[in-house]
Amino acid sequence: MVARFMPTGVRNAVKLIAVLREPIARELSLFNHERWSGFDWSGGSSTCSASKLPSFEAYAGCQVAIYGTLNATQNDDDTQRKIYQNLGFGLWKGMYIIHLATWRRSFDRNRVFVMSYDNLKPEDKMATDIAKFLDLYPFNRSVWFPVRNDHTFAAKQRTITCAIRDDLQAIFQPWNDLLYKKLQEDQDGRTAPQTEPPFPDFRLHPCVPNGSSSSS
Numbered sequence: 001m002v003a004r005f006m007p008t009g010v011r012n013a014v015k016l017i018a019v020l021r022e023p024i025a026r027e028l029s030l031f032n033h034e035r036w037s038g039f040d041w042s043g044g045s046s047t048c049s050a051s052k053l054p055s056f057e058a059y060a061g062c063q064v065a066i067y068g069t070l071n072a073t074q075n076d077d078d079t080q081r082k083i084y085q086n087l088g089f090g091l092w093k094g095m096y097i098i099h100l101a102t103w104r105r106s107f108d109r110n111r112v113f114v115m116s117y118d119n120l121k122p123e124d125k126m127a128t129d130i131a132k133f134l135d136l137y138p139f140n141r142s143v144w145f146p147v148r149n150d151h152t153f154a155a156k157q158r159t160i161t162c163a164i165r166d167d168l169q170a171i172f173q174p175w176n177d178l179l180y181k182k183l184q185e186d187q188d189g190r191t192a193p194q195t196e197p198p199f200p201d202f203r204l205h206p207c208v209p210n211g212s213s214s215s216s
């Protein structure tokens with residue numbers, strides 16, 4: 001969609017950075033943002049409402065239950081449509097292999113730098129790799145990636161139970177595996193940007209014993 005509105009010259013010159021966050025952490029962040037704003041802008045199933053349900057466990061549990069009815073065992077167009085139609089941005093947004101494929105249809109892979117959110121820190125070597133990708137090297141580390149949009153508020157949920165973590169992990173793992181495989185193929189085939197390092201596996205999202213998740 002973005003690409004459609006770009007003149008060809010711009011589209012061929014643009015450089016993009018995709019920062020992929022471990023999908024459960026992303027889902028928790030989305031949940032908190034929706035609670036903070038009081039608006040369920042992720043769409044999809046109106047029954048899984050972040051602003052109305054009492055906890056992340058209730059919100060994500062609702063999505064897990066719907067996902068279980070979809071028989072989403074393959075990564076094909078029908079499956080992707082089914083997930084989006086039933087869950088909106090919930091869960092679906094964390095299935096990064098789907099979105100990467102969409103971006104690839106519009107942009108050369110060597111113009112899309114794919115990195116892990118865990119490597120956002122300015123002291124990380126990744127910052128140098130990105131600066132080189134953007135032809136901005138050397139750069140000033142003090143202005144690199146300021147924290148934005150963290151919305152610290154009293155009801156922000158920080159921890160999740162191991163039960164919901166495990167349910168979500170079971171859903172995301174096959175999608176993560178497809179992502180790792182594709183990104184490795186890009187490295188092997190040298191289609192990724194020259195300075196893009198191998199993508200690390202996501203760290204398993206931490207959890208607390210059931211019944212003890214908490215807000216800040």
Ligand SMILES: Nc1ncnc2c1ncn2[C@@H]1O[C@H](COP(=O)(O)OS(=O)(=O)O)[C@@H](OP(=O)(O)O)[C@H]1O
Nearest residue numbers: 025028029030032033120145146147148149150151
């Ligand atoms: N520089 C930097 N480093 C690490 N983390 C950062 C950084 N900037 C923003 N953040 C965290 O990103 C979350 C907000 O993401 P978005 O800006 O995409 O929010 S939004 O969904 O578009 O509203 C939000 O995460 P949560 O606090 O977990 O919700 C921010 O804290």
